[in-house]
Amino acid sequence: MAKIKKLLVANRGEIALRVMRSAKEMGIRTVAVFSEADRNAMHVRFADEAYCIGPPPSSESYLRMGKIIEVAKRSGAHAIHPGYGFLSENEDFAELVEKEGLIFIGPSADSMRLMGSKLAAKEAVAKFDVPLVPGTSTPITDIAEAKAIAKKIGYPVLIKASAGGGGKGMRVVENENDFENQMERAISEATAAFGDGSVFIEKYVLKPRHIEFQIFGDKHGNVVHLFERECSIQRRHQKVVEEAPSAVLTPELRQKMGEAAVNAAKAANYYNAGTIEFIYDEDGSFYFLEMNTRLQVEHPVTELITGLDLVKLQIRIAEGEELPFRQQDLAIHGHAIELRVCAEDPANSFLPDIGTLQTYTRPQGHGVRVDDGYEEGMKIPVHYDPLLAKLVVHAQTRSLAMDKMIRAIEDYHISGVETTLGFGKFVMQHPAFRAGNFNTRFIENYFKPEMLKEPPAGSEESLAAALAFVLHHQQKPPTAARATSTAPISKWRKNRV
Numbered sequence: 001m002a003k004i005k006k007l008l009v010a011n012r013g014e015i016a017l018r019v020m021r022s023a024k025e026m027g028i029r030t031v032a033v034f035s036e037a038d039r040n041a042m043h044v045r046f047a048d049e050a051y052c053i054g055p056p057p058s059s060e061s062y063l064r065m066g067k068i069i070e071v072a073k074r075s076g077a078h079a080i081h082p083g084y085g086f087l088s089e090n091e092d093f094a095e096l097v098e099k100e101g102l103i104f105i106g107p108s109a110d111s112m113r114l115m116g117s118k119l120a121a122k123e124a125v126a127k128f129d130v131p132l133v134p135g136t137s138t139p140i141t142d143i144a145e146a147k148a149i150a151k152k153i154g155y156p157v158l159i160k161a162s163a164g165g166g167g168k169g170m171r172v173v174e175n176e177n178d179f180e181n182q183m184e185r186a187i188s189e190a191t192a193a194f195g196d197g198s199v200f201i202e203k204y205v206l207k208p209r210h211i212e213f214q215i216f217g218d219k220h221g222n223v224v225h226l227f228e229r230e231c232s233i234q235r236r237h238q239k240v241v242e243e244a245p246s247a248v249l250t251p252e253l254r255q256k257m258g259e260a261a262v263n264a265a266k267a268a269n270y271y272n273a274g275t276i277e278f279i280y281d282e283d284g285s286f287y288f289l290e291m292n293t294r295l296q297v298e299h300p301v302t303e304l305i306t307g308l309d310l311v312k313l314q315i316r317i318a319e320g321e322e323l324p325f326r327q328q329d330l331a332i333h334g335h336a337i338e339l340r341v342c343a344e345d346p347a348n349s350f351l352p353d354i355g356t357l358q359t360y361t362r363p364q365g366h367g368v369r370v371d372d373g374y375e376e377g378m379k380i381p382v383h384y385d386p387l388l389a390k391l392v393v394h395a396q397t398r399s400l401a402m403d404k405m406i407r408a409i410e411d412y413h414i415s416g417v418e419t420t421l422g423f424g425k426f427v428m429q430h431p432a433f434r435a436g437n438f439n440t441r442f443i444e445n446y447f448k449p450e451m452l453k454e455p456p457a458g459s460e461e462s463l464a465a466a467l468a469f470v471l472h473h474q475q476k477p478p479t480a481a482r483a484t485s486t487a488p489i490s491k492w493r494k495n496r497v
């Protein structure tokens with residue numbers, strides 16, 4: 001089928017660069033688009049050609065479908081990769097791209113439309129034996145009927161908007177007295193936000209873990225999964241730490257969830273890269289929540305444990321090639337962890353912090369990958385999401401990966417803006433995270449902003465932390481001489497982030 005010789009990347013930042021690197025390795029020429037705020041951006045310099053598509057606000061640049069397609073045609077590009085965010089899950093864009101005779105690197109517009117409606121998605125996957133949270137999978141409007149269902153499921157319940165997703169348009173109802181009021185609000189909010197007031201009800205899983213499966217389909221009906229990623233460390237539905245594989249899945253459960261994920265993709269006649277999001281309950285049950293019809297931010301952890309380049313796969317599949325492997329050819333190698341390095345201040349409610357990257361030096365070494373889109377001296381634009389970089393590590397075991405992440409965080413030097421680096425170190429050192437014993441409430445349960453403040457040198461806290469470090473890293477039982485040795489303590493203190 002159609003070979004792609006020139007690719008337009010309709011995105012910016014780290015993902016635009018990451019997509020172009022793979023294209024370049026495949027001998028595909030690259031076209032960048034950029035807003036006036038990104039004139040000097042790395043993706044613009046990396047591309048073979050670059051075109052300005054408008055002023056800084058996304059709505060006047062990276063979201064302009066017509067303008068982007070016009071650039072694609074003018075530059076002679078054969079295909080468009082949307083990255084994540086922006087137009088990546090816009091089925092009208094996918095449709096328009098193909099109508100103009102270009103290749104959209106992603107699923108069909110029909111698959112996107114189906115999965116964009118949470119209710120349609122639930123109905124479709126239910127027919128393929130995919131487990132759903134107890135509740136409804138059709139829209140519910142009658143309050144008395146809804147109340148009866150909620151009572152049967154048992155409180156607390158969640159009311160979700162069909163047109164929502166990613167945490168948007170959800171309401172928890174604690175008891176029957178609140179139900180009517182909350183349902184009316186949910187409907188009016190959904191109508192205002194999405195122009196679609198359809199809502200449905202689910203049992204509220206109190207301490208879920210977020211476990212998602214990477215799937216890949218080709219245009220010949222083959223679908224495989226590339227194992228799971230666990231993304232339970234989130235704040236306000238923004239993921240901060242992701243890892244693969246999950247610390248809780250047994251091989252048996254992985255196989256069961258993997259099969260459910262493949263079935264969910266088949267229910268949507270899905271091709272290209274997609275993610276099936278499940279919640280995993282304390283009792284070992286799991287439920288389909290939604291499907292994301294794009295390449296995700298956290299895809300590098302899957303690349304590290306499978307050895308595959310997901311962008312190259314996406315491009316081959318868009319060209320019409322068959323998947324180059326079967327499920328039984330795939331295996332998990334080691335453990336990978338990703339930290340989203342965002343220009344945010346974890347000590348101040350994770351508020352976005354804008355400014356100039358005064359110092360910016362990346363960590364290096366075996367098993368350390370940094371996907372970023374900025375360099376020292378660059379200003380962080382206010383118009384886009386605050387992701388500066390993804391720090392991704394790979395090691396033989398989860399424990400070694402956590403240790404490598406701590407070292408990489410300590411070797412990452414950023415000044416000029418506050419970042420989530422110190423928060424990442426807090427997570428990597430936390431006993432609950434280290435034990436794999438956590439859920440989506442990790443941050444609210446364990447994190448207080450004061451915990452990131454550096455204890456004054458020589459204080460009780462800093463000595464206790466240093467002692468804990470020394471004890472943790474020595475094999476023999478501690479002796480007085482070892483525990484009081486000052487050499488590792490001073491080195492450790494010097495390197496604190």
Ligand code: MV4
Pocket residue numbers: 133158165166167168202203204205206208209210231232234237277279289290440
């Ligand atoms: C839930 C849930 C508990 N019970 N559904 C949030 C994002 C969206 N994909 C669905 N979400 C949730 N749905 C039921 N029936 C809890 C969440 C949820 C959550 C899920 C995954 C990761 C982080 C989360 C944080 C808060 C709530």
